[in-house]
Amino acid sequence: MSEGDKSSSSDLADAKNYSLLIVDNDPAHARAMTESLERVGYRCTVATSGPEGKQRLDQNAYDILITDLVMNDVDGMQMLDHCRRLLPECEVIMVTGHATVPKAVEAMQQGAFTFLEKPITPNRLRAVVAKAIEAVRLKQTNTELRQRLDEKFGYEGIIFQSQSMQTVIDRIKRIAPTDATVLITGESGTGKELIARAIHQNSPRKAKRLVALNVRAVSENLVESELFGHVRGAYTDAIHDREGAFEYANGGTLFLDEVGDMPMSTQIKLLRVLEEHKITRVGDNKSVKVNVRLLSATNRPLEEMIASGQFRNDLFYRLKVVTVHLPPLRERRDDIIPLMEHFRKMFVRRHGKPAGSFSQAVTRLFYAYPWPGNIRQLRNFVETMVVLDADSLLDIDDLPPELIELGTQSGEMPAIPSPPPQRSQEGPESLIGQPLDAIERWAILETLKRTNDNREEAARVLGIGARTLYRKLDRYRQEGSTDGLPIPDSSLDADDPND
Numbered sequence: 001m002s003e004g005d006k007s008s009s010s011d012l013a014d015a016k017n018y019s020l021l022i023v024d025n026d027p028a029h030a031r032a033m034t035e036s037l038e039r040v041g042y043r044c045t046v047a048t049s050g051p052e053g054k055q056r057l058d059q060n061a062y063d064i065l066i067t068d069l070v071m072n073d074v075d076g077m078q079m080l081d082h083c084r085r086l087l088p089e090c091e092v093i094m095v096t097g098h099a100t101v102p103k104a105v106e107a108m109q110q111g112a113f114t115f116l117e118k119p120i121t122p123n124r125l126r127a128v129v130a131k132a133i134e135a136v137r138l139k140q141t142n143t144e145l146r147q148r149l150d151e152k153f154g155y156e157g158i159i160f161q162s163q164s165m166q167t168v169i170d171r172i173k174r175i176a177p178t179d180a181t182v183l184i185t186g187e188s189g190t191g192k193e194l195i196a197r198a199i200h201q202n203s204p205r206k207a208k209r210l211v212a213l214n215v216r217a218v219s220e221n222l223v224e225s226e227l228f229g230h231v232r233g234a235y236t237d238a239i240h241d242r243e244g245a246f247e248y249a250n251g252g253t254l255f256l257d258e259v260g261d262m263p264m265s266t267q268i269k270l271l272r273v274l275e276e277h278k279i280t281r282v283g284d285n286k287s288v289k290v291n292v293r294l295l296s297a298t299n300r301p302l303e304e305m306i307a308s309g310q311f312r313n314d315l316f317y318r319l320k321v322v323t324v325h326l327p328p329l330r331e332r333r334d335d336i337i338p339l340m341e342h343f344r345k346m347f348v349r350r351h352g353k354p355a356g357s358f359s360q361a362v363t364r365l366f367y368a369y370p371w372p373g374n375i376r377q378l379r380n381f382v383e384t385m386v387v388l389d390a391d392s393l394l395d396i397d398d399l400p401p402e403l404i405e406l407g408t409q410s411g412e413m414p415a416i417p418s419p420p421p422q423r424s425q426e427g428p429e430s431l432i433g434q435p436l437d438a439i440e441r442w443a444i445l446e447t448l449k450r451t452n453d454n455r456e457e458a459a460r461v462l463g464i465g466a467r468t469l470y471r472k473l474d475r476y477r478q479e480g481s482t483d484g485l486p487i488p489d490s491s492l493d494a495d496d497p498n499d
Helices: 003-011 028-039 051-060 075-086 099-110 122-151 163-175 194-201 219-226 264-276 302-307 312-317 333-352 360-370 374-388 400-411 436-450 455-462 466-479
Strands: 018-021 043-047 064-068 091-096 116-119 182-185 210-214 253-256 279-281 287-289 293-298 322-325
Touching: 003 287, 018 028, 018 051, 028 043, 028 116, 028 122, 043 051, 043 253, 064 075, 075 091, 091 099, 091 122, 099 116, 116 122, 163 194, 163 322, 194 210, 194 253, 194 293, 219 264, 219 279, 264 312, 264 466, 302 312, 302 322, 322 400, 333 360, 333 374, 360 374, 360 400, 436 455, 436 466, 455 466
Parallel strands: 018 043, 018 064, 064 091, 091 116, 182 293, 182 322, 210 253, 253 293
Antiparallel strands: 279 287
């Protein structure tokens, strides 16, 4: 192997992960290119005519297409068009003679990656393919990043189980595809920015920027500069021209958090921007056209602020074309345990701690706590517990002081005898303060109900072995605590691997 071959092999250690299609009606030339690329690990498929090449594209996916430009029946331009429609992420390299270089340039204008002029040396061929592979890898990375963003900020990234939050999700699903301004209301810590990101991420503007600005966090005399930008010399510290949030978000979405704290003078200018779709930088006379979708949020009662003259009535109605209200955590207690588990897993990974689990006492305390700081406070509590944990059990000894005090006052929330909960008439909120067995029984019976009494499916949803589920159902039936659900005798003649 030559020194050039060794270098190529080193640089293309993952070449086997990429698939190439070589289309050339000169079998000898196709074979020479194939052998050169296979020597450094590429997986190559050969087609010796245009029609055969099209058939290969119809049947398989490829990362790189190398095609001769001049062929009978189906030429390179037709191969390019066919590949662009079937495999938009596949890069196309044109092979051409000197006389057809202008045609190859035209092919690049129509989406080809580059062209190779005959005669082709092995090193030149490998170098061009390596560059094409880098372009493919970049596309794949961008696609994976977009998928992760969708997972993180899409609807499925909002952790909830309560019916009240399901109503919110259903509402934003209808809102997101539109261009309407949205006012998101709710107490501090309820997740208003997460809702704004979900709206943006599921809107036609998701490929553009989402710019978030917390009005309360900006000094009152700088709010206008942050929103609209400024020109050099507009004020003492303005030593350069600077674009504001509206210009930076142009084409995308601007999220204004704590909009109720906006100064009255800025409210007037914001109203004008919403009406005219133009901004003027501080210290400038020239207006700039902007195309921005505005989302805003507040935890203040804007209607009361209007009555007291602190907020403009006309701006309020421009901001609230559509309103989304987020209920506080104390009104959506069904979401507490899913959120606990979500944050536990997140902080276990972040801090490199053992997996751990919550004790029954802690779970009851979390249910009973009023959560004045809402989800933000719950997140903080869980992180504190994960950091302090020394025995892989998130228990009373790991609690923050606020919850330790509550646990002490309640005797660590001992089990309180109570009748079995009603399955449909009363929701999980009625389980607060009840024994863990009662909570577990409700979860099992409710899951059976929602799976049409399919015990195998219920076991899968609950994350327990089928044998475990059968055993618990037998006990409920013997205790007469099935809440009217018909439970047949279970078959326990085999061990379940998940038990």
